[in-house]
Amino acid sequence: MSDAESPDDDFEPVQVFGDETEMDLRPGSDDCYKCSTCDTNCPVAEVEDEFPGPKFQGPEQWRLKRKGDHDIDDSVMKCSNCMRCDGACPSNVPLSQMHNTARGEYVDEQMDKLSVEYLRNRMLSNYRLLASLGSKVPRLANFVMGLGVTSWLGEKVMGIPSEREMPEFATQTFREWWSERGGNATSKERAREARAERGGSQVSNPDKRVAYFHGCYANYNTPEVGKAMVRVFESFGYEVMVPPQRCSGTPMFANGMLDDARRAAETNVEEFVAAIGDGADVVASCTSCSMSLRQEYPELFDLHGIEDLSNNTYEALEYLRIHEDLEGELADTEVDFPDVAYHAPCHARNQGLEGQAVEVTESIDGVEAHDVGDSCSGISGTYGWKEEHYDTSMKIGEEMFEHMEAADADTGMTECPTCAMQMEHGTGYEIKHPLELLETALVEE
Amino acid sequence: MAIRDDVLVVGGGLAGVAAALAASEHADVRLISHKQSTLRHASGLVDVLGYPPEGGEDADPIAEPFDALADLPEGHPYERVGADAVREGLALFDDAVGDTYVGSHTDRNALVPTHGGTVKPTARYPKSAAAGLASDGRDALLVGFAALTDFDAPLAADHLAAAGVPFEARGATVRFPGEFRDDAKVTRYAHALDRNEDLNGVPARTALAEAVKPHLDGEERVGFPAVLGDDDPCGVRASLAEKLDADVFEVPMGPPSLPGLRLEDRLYAALAEAGVHAETGNPAVEVEAEDGRIRAVVVDRTGRPVPYHADQFVLATGGLVGKGIDSDREAVREPIFDCHVPHPSDRYDWFDADAFGDHPFARFGVDVDSDLRPRAADGTAEYGNLRAAGGVLGGYDFAAEKSGGGVSLATGYAAGTAAGRAAGGETSDAAIPGDTT
Numbered sequence: 001m002s003d004a005e006s007p008d009d010d011f012e013p014v015q016v017f018g019d020e021t022e023m024d025l026r027p028g029s030d031d032c033y034k035c036s037t038c039d040t041n042c043p044v045a046e047v048e049d050e051f052p053g054p055k056f057q058g059p060e061q062w063r064l065k066r067k068g069d070h071d072i073d074d075s076v077m078k079c080s081n082c083m084r085c086d087g088a089c090p091s092n093v094p095l096s097q098m099h100n101t102a103r104g105e106y107v108d109e110q111m112d113k114l115s116v117e118y119l120r121n122r123m124l125s126n127y128r129l130l131a132s133l134g135s136k137v138p139r140l141a142n143f144v145m146g147l148g149v150t151s152w153l154g155e156k157v158m159g160i161p162s163e164r165e166m167p168e169f170a171t172q173t174f175r176e177w178w179s180e181r182g183g184n185a186t187s188k189e190r191a192r193e194a195r196a197e198r199g200g201s202q203v204s205n206p207d208k209r210v211a212y213f214h215g216c217y218a219n220y221n222t223p224e225v226g227k228a229m230v231r232v233f234e235s236f237g238y239e240v241m242v243p244p245q246r247c248s249g250t251p252m253f254a255n256g257m258l259d260d261a262r263r264a265a266e267t268n269v270e271e272f273v274a275a276i277g278d279g280a281d282v283v284a285s286c287t288s289c290s291m292s293l294r295q296e297y298p299e300l301f302d303l304h305g306i307e308d309l310s311n312n313t314y315e316a317l318e319y320l321r322i323h324e325d326l327e328g329e330l331a332d333t334e335v336d337f338p339d340v341a342y343h344a345p346c347h348a349r350n351q352g353l354e355g356q357a358v359e360v361t362e363s364i365d366g367v368e369a370h371d372v373g374d375s376c377s378g379i380s381g382t383y384g385w386k387e388e389h390y391d392t393s394m395k396i397g398e399e400m401f402e403h404m405e406a407a408d409a410d411t412g413m414t415e416c417p418t419c420a421m422q423m424e425h426g427t428g429y430e431i432k433h434p435l436e437l438l439e440t441a442l443v444e445e
Numbered sequence: 446m447a448i449r450d451d452v453l454v455v456g457g458g459l460a461g462v463a464a465a466l467a468a469s470e471h472a473d474v475r476l477i478s479h480k481q482s483t484l485r486h487a488s489g490l491v492d493v494l495g496y497p498p499e500g501g502e503d504a505d506p507i508a509e510p511f512d513a514l515a516d517l518p519e520g521h522p523y524e525r526v527g528a529d530a531v532r533e534g535l536a537l538f539d540d541a542v543g544d545t546y547v548g549s550h551t552d553r554n555a556l557v558p559t560h561g562g563t564v565k566p567t568a569r570y571p572k573s574a575a576a577g578l579a580s581d582g583r584d585a586l587l588v589g590f591a592a593l594t595d596f597d598a599p600l601a602a603d604h605l606a607a608a609g610v611p612f613e614a615r616g617a618t619v620r621f622p623g624e625f626r627d628d629a630k631v632t633r634y635a636h637a638l639d640r641n642e643d644l645n646g647v648p649a650r651t652a653l654a655e656a657v658k659p660h661l662d663g664e665e666r667v668g669f670p671a672v673l674g675d676d677d678p679c680g681v682r683a684s685l686a687e688k689l690d691a692d693v694f695e696v697p698m699g700p701p702s703l704p705g706l707r708l709e710d711r712l713y714a715a716l717a718e719a720g721v722h723a724e725t726g727n728p729a730v731e732v733e734a735e736d737g738r739i740r741a742v743v744v745d746r747t748g749r750p751v752p753y754h755a756d757q758f759v760l761a762t763g764g765l766v767g768k769g770i771d772s773d774r775e776a777v778r779e780p781i782f783d784c785h786v787p788h789p790s791d792r793y794d795w796f797d798a799d800a801f802g803d804h805p806f807a808r809f810g811v812d813v814d815s816d817l818r819p820r821a822a823d824g825t826a827e828y829g830n831l832r833a834a835g836g837v838l839g840g841y842d843f844a845a846e847k848s849g850g851g852v853s854l855a856t857g858y859a860a861g862t863a864a865g866r867a868a869g870g871e872t873s874d875a876a877i878p879g880d881t882t
Contacts, residue, residue: 037485039630040701046636049626056628087726088481090767294747311748322751325447352477352726352746359722 025062025101028094032059038085038095043346043376044078047395051078054085058098072106078389079103080380081254082346083291097299100253107256120158124382125251126260131169131220138169161390167221167421174219174226178242187230187240195237210319211241211275213268213284213293215248217417228439229285229316235443236324241280243271248289250347251382253296265301268293272313273305282313285435287348287415288381290315294351315348315415317356317434330363333441339368339409340432343400343423345416346376357413357434364441369413372403377414379422394426401426413437449754450475450722451868453742454861455729455781456761456769457482459491459850460835462712463857464759464864466537469719471865476721477744477753479728482709483767488697489671489704490557490574491538491548491854493531494523495566495847502801506566510851511552520840522852525815526859533862534854538569541715542708547575556580560596560670560698562604568851571704573678576666577694579605584613586664587696588657590621592629595698596670617660622652635675635703641684650681654688664691671695671703678707729753729762729781739828742781757830757864760784760811760819761857764836764843770809777809779837784811784819784827787839803845810839817860830867832860 032055039045039053057076064070076099085095111118123130134141144150145166154160172180191208210233218226230240245268252261272282272293284290293313297306320326342361344354354374361369378396383389404412404427412423412431420431452468454461457478465476494510498517507513514531517524523531539549546569548555554566556579564579577585587605589598599616606614621634623644641648647655657667667685673695674681686693697704716723733741733752741752760782762769771780777788777795788809789795795806811819811833818826819833834856836849843849866872 035486035700036630037481037701040485040632040706041481042630045630046632049624049629049633052626052628053630090480090483090486092480307748313747314749318746321447323447327447350726352724352744354726355722355724 025094025098028092028098029059029062031091032089032093033091035090037090038088038093041084041088043082043084043378043396044080044392048078048392051075054079054095054099057102058085058095059093061102062098071110072102074106074110076103076106077256080383080389081250082376082380083350084346084376087350094299096296100256100258100296100300103253103256104258105256108258111256116157116159120160120386121255121382122257122260123158124160124385125255125257126247127251127382128216128220128247131216135169135173135220138171142168155387159387160385161387163390164385164421164425167217169220170223172223174214174223175242177223177227178230184239184241187234190234191237191239194235198237207279208237209239209241209278209280210283211243211272211280213245213248213272213282213289213313214242215284215286215289215417218285222417222433225285225433225435228433228435229283231443232320232435232438233283233316236320236329241275241278243275245271248284248286248292249296250288250292253292253300254381254383258300262301265297265306266303269297269303269306269309272309276308276312281319282309283316283319284313285316285415285433286417287315287345287351287353288418291347291351315351315353317360317415317438318351318353320438321356321360326360327363330360330441333363334365335367335437335440337364337367337437337440338411338432340370340411340413340437341372341404341407341409341429342369343372343377343404343412343414343419344374345414345419346380348415349374353415357415360434361437364437367437368409370407370409372400372407375399375403377416377419377422379418381418384418384422393422397422397426404429448475448752451755452757452759452861452864453477453753453755454759454761455742456759456763456767456835456837457723457725458484458761458763458767458835458853459487459712460763460837460853460857461759461761462716463534463537463854464761464834464861465716465721465723466541466719467858467861468757468759468865468868469716469721470862471869471871472757474719474721474865475753475755476716476723477727477729477742478723478725479768481725482713483763484709484712485702485705486700487705487708487850488559488699488702489571489708490565490567490697491535491546491569491850492566492847493535493554493568493851495554496845498842498846500846501803506554506556506564508553508566510554510566510568518840520812522813522838522841522856523848525813525817526855530859531851531855534851534856534858535568537858538854542711545572545707545711546570547572558601558605558610558668558696560601560696562601562608564605564608564610566847571695571697571707573671573673573682573695573704574697575694576692577668577696579608579610581666582611583665583692584663585615585666585668586657586661586691587614587616587668588660589616589618589670590634591618592621592625592627593631593634593670593672596696601696613664615662615664617657619656619660622647622656623649631672631698631701631703632675632706634672638672638681639674639676650684651688654685657689661689661691666692666694668694668696671698673703675703675706678703727751732782734828737828738830739782756868758828758832759857759860759864760831760833760837761835761853761860762837764810765806767836769837772809777806779811779819782819782827782831784831784833785821786810787812787822803842807842807844808839810837812839816863817856830864832864834860
């Protein structure tokens with residue numbers, strides 16, 4: 001019917017396409033009007049001419065796949081899963097969901113399961129397994145990992161760039177510290193004491209309870225971040241729970257290992273939904289973990305309670321800003337803390353959290369945080385740990401390194417463990433987590 | 446409970462930025478935007494008024510926009526805020542963008558060639574477009590890139606000739622030097638020129654100039670699609686100009702637009718300097734209100750409602766394209782504050798049968814009083830502490846009259862100033878500056 005004709009009075013268009021089918025990404029694909037804004041945000045496309053960009057990887061490839069027997073284009077493995085395209089799209093196209101789905105299909109159906117690349121990716125994305133072994137004998141593992149021959153072998157055999165230094169395992173994991181400290185019972189007691197000290201009606205509030213998703217890195221490599229989280233939350237009167245947990249799935253999504261991610265998600269959803277049932281909100285200290293629980297879980301899996309988990313998950317600083325008068329608490333604090341060059345991780349950006357660390361730091365005397373701008377660090381989790389992406393990763397990171405060096409600080413700060421590795425790798429700075437700053441400001445020794 | 450500011454601006458486009466900058470003179474300001482700012486979709490040109498609102502297809506462009514403001518119909522955003530607010534809005538813009546923009550020296554409209562070969566009357570334009578003005582008598586060569594199909598230089602040159610410009614325009618299409626993808630991003634070209642990358646052994650700027658030289662036939666100026674640098678556009682133009690021995694200018698393009706990106710960077714840097722906290726990533730979905738005042742705007746953080754408290758609020762979420770105004774088969778709505786949007790009840794009266802006709806939907810938007818407070822159907826203010834600015838306003842057709850940028854700046858300035866003063870305790874009910882009604 002042409003626009004000029006007046007339709008019958010009883011004409012009403014009907015819904016032609018059902019939306020029941022699993023992973024039917026048609027609505028998202030149809031919402032793309034090809035403005036290409038996503039392409040101008042993609043840190044990989046900016047430096048890598050072989051990469052066709054998020055618009056192709058998402059809606060265009062999805063449409064191509066509707067007809068005939070097109071394979072997924074292997075360039076999807078060049079996507080670093082930074083998810084910046086999501087925040088760029090003015091039309092709400094679920095780009096990263098499309099990329100995750102395409103990558104999963106590529107790995108399932110087109111990738112050689114005996115190839116070094118597959119094995120290497122599988123190993124990197126299951127970092128938790130590696131780390132749990134390594135941290136049983138942390139000193140030995142650190143020693144072996146630090147050997148030149150290990151890194152030479154890593155590059156030659158596994159395709160892990162020898163320029164990268166394996167992160168050191170802590171001699172005591174966060175969970176070991178947590179149970180040694182007395183676990184949940186101790187936390188309950190400390191929270192109660194803090195509430196009593198603060199006085200008022202909060203003393204007996206049973207709902208001041210958070211379940212901590214520490215993720216792999218805070219457990220095996222930087223337990224000081226996990227400890228800071230526990231102490232800060234307890235000082236506000238929160239009882240901290242630490243349910244059993246597996247990897248959030250972030251590195252698995254990025255490597256197309258959706259079955260591995262699903263298995264991990266099943267455990268996480270079950271454990272944390274139970275904690276939510278006990279009155280807890282879920283808090284993560286790593287912005288990629290919170291991103292995964294919030295956005296990728298419900299986008300990719302259909303598990304009982306998964307929406308509940310998504311709706312009740314927060315990043316740590318975010319949680320305190322919403323539920324407590326954090327600025328007021330910090331107003332009279334003064335710290336002995338180095339000034340920091342702050343980098344906002346892409347996954348923090350996607351949750352709308354890119355400004356909060358600097359904003360919170362403004363309230364604390366004795367420390368300055370300098371935002372080093374909106375560039376991507378380039379490591380994107382396991383991405384920069386692959387020999388074939390190492391150069392791209394460092395090229396993307398160049399802008400951040402320059403801005404860090406130009407900033408008036410010799411220490412870095414970020415929420416993301418792999419961004420922290422890249423920041424340290426590119427500048428040699430020690431990297432802190434905002435929770436460590438909060439701990440210094442708020443928790444008396 | 447804890448996120449609290451004096452003024453909360455909802456929307457990160459030109460109107461939101463203007464409102465936040467204006468309000469920050471008087472109060473603490475936060476700006477929230479669901480997605481990255483849509484400024485990068487914009488051409489980078491800032492129009493005040495290019496054509497009379499009811500002029501129809503054959504209307505002549507307006508030479509003196511400020512003279513034409515007095516004739517605007519009641520309810521037009523300019524009629525609401527008055528001419529002084531338009532000047533103040535432009536002054537705020539000029540201050541924020543510094544010497545990267547031209548046009549503040551005169552009240553007259555400039556005529557800037559577009560990538561379609563039309564001529565657009567506009568009040569402010571990026572410095573990069575300055576040598577391209579259609580009122581300039583110098584002959585011009587337009588250069589297109591084979592892979593960049595949005596700009597067909599020979600066609601654009603023909604259109605300019607047909608539009609009667611007072612110079613000879615010729616078009617030539619060249620291959621951008623180097624080994625770029627056929628669908629390379631505009632930012633890829635821009636960054637190659639920024640960094641003067643080595644392209645097959647030749648620095649990018651030199652290689653591009655060499656590719657253009659054979660086509661140059663005595664023209665004193667050369668126009669390129671707007672991809673001449675992101676971080677260092679001045680340097681790129683200067684290098685090309687020197688090598689070509691001709692002035693170099695950019696022709697503004699559609700999205701994603703480098704002039705829009707550069708403008709976004711400038712304005713967000715200005716926000717940071719002004720101490721405005723800006724954040725993106727989560728949509729505002731509803732409000733908490735009490736006694737005719739808004740207490741908080743509720744932001745949806747992956748399913749969790751988070752209240753953003755403030756004393757004064759500015760609605761600057763854009764129009765139908767920007768999703769500040771939404772519609773379905775039944776009605777047209779403003780989805781966050783649920784402000785009244787006047788429109789015919791029969792949806793077949795929302796549009797004109799002629800595709801290029803005068804569509805009523807183009808004027809859909811919230812109806813405001815002279816303090817820019819949205820009005821309910823009965824004409825009273827929806828909320829005492831809410832003002833609206835930019836594309837979300839009704840009563841004007843920015844695309845037909847070429848007034849989008851100017852309306853955003855003028856109403857953003859007025860709404861932001863009023864909100865800032867009210868929040869800062871300077872006024873109780875805040876009449877807008879420049880209000881002549």
